[in-house]
Amino acid sequence: MLQPITIHDKQFSLYIPERRIQHSVEVVAARISHDYRCKQPLFLAVLNGSFMFASDLMKEMSIPCEISFIKLSSYADMKSTGKVKEIMGLNQEIEGRHVVIVEDIVDTGNTIAGLLPQLREKGVASVEVATMLIKPECLEHNLSIKYPAISVPGEFVVGYGLDYNGLGRNLRDIYKVM
Numbered sequence: 001m002l003q004p005i006t007i008h009d010k011q012f013s014l015y016i017p018e019r020r021i022q023h024s025v026e027v028v029a030a031r032i033s034h035d036y037r038c039k040q041p042l043f044l045a046v047l048n049g050s051f052m053f054a055s056d057l058m059k060e061m062s063i064p065c066e067i068s069f070i071k072l073s074s075y076a077d078m079k080s081t082g083k084v085k086e087i088m089g090l091n092q093e094i095e096g097r098h099v100v101i102v103e104d105i106v107d108t109g110n111t112i113a114g115l116l117p118q119l120r121e122k123g124v125a126s127v128e129v130a131t132m133l134i135k136p137e138c139l140e141h142n143l144s145i146k147y148p149a150i151s152v153p154g155e156f157v158v159g160y161g162l163d164y165n166g167l168g169r170n171l172r173d174i175y176k177v178m
């Protein structure tokens with residue numbers, strides 16, 4: 001068996017190898033390329049974690065498409081629905097655009113559940129979500145995630161953009177906590 005890796009105080013074992021990740025990215029890119037062939041989609045990649053998936057996804061797209069990167073403020077106003085993180089860095093006009101949010105992971109779904117209404121308020125023509133990983137058993141919202149690459153159980157994962165306290169994002173494979 002492969003040696004586990006150590007990040008900070010925890011050990012992680014290899015979970016999803018690079019070749020499976022790359023194959024899953026190709027499958028998702030082909031689906032989006034087909035579904036959006038006359039729509040010139042605008043990818044909105046949520047920083048930081050999505051940078052690697054966003055880059056690989058773009059390289060596999062076979063239709064004209066654009067990309068912008070957004071960050072969600074770590075603090076925001078409290079609304080009755082809970083904490084709503086505001087979008088920062090959106091310097092692109094999105095009214096009337098077909099937007100595809102790009103995420104590294106949908107875990108509880110809080111991030112996407114907060115983001116979707118804000119994008120709809122700005123008058124997008126459509127909005128869907130592409131995510132490298134999804135944890136269906138952790139979802140706390142009724143979300144329809146149209147383009148999930150790989151489903152995983154609830155364990156904490158790192159690599160391919162995902163971090164554990166800042167480290168591990170550079171790993172080409174995805175690892176899970178032991």
Ligand SMILES: O=P(O)(O)OC[C@H]1O[C@H](OP(=O)(O)OP(=O)(O)O)[C@H](O)[C@@H]1O
Nearest residue numbers: 047048049104105106107108109110111
């Ligand atoms: O579905 P959720 O429970 O909301 O979790 C998913 C979010 O958590 C991570 O972001 P994080 O806020 O850790 O920032 P990062 O991308 O900079 O690591 C990840 O990149 C997603 O955006």
Ligand code: HPA
Nearest residue numbers: 107155156157158162163
């Ligand atoms: O499993 C995870 N790993 C890293 N970052 C995350 N953000 C939400 N879930 C995770």
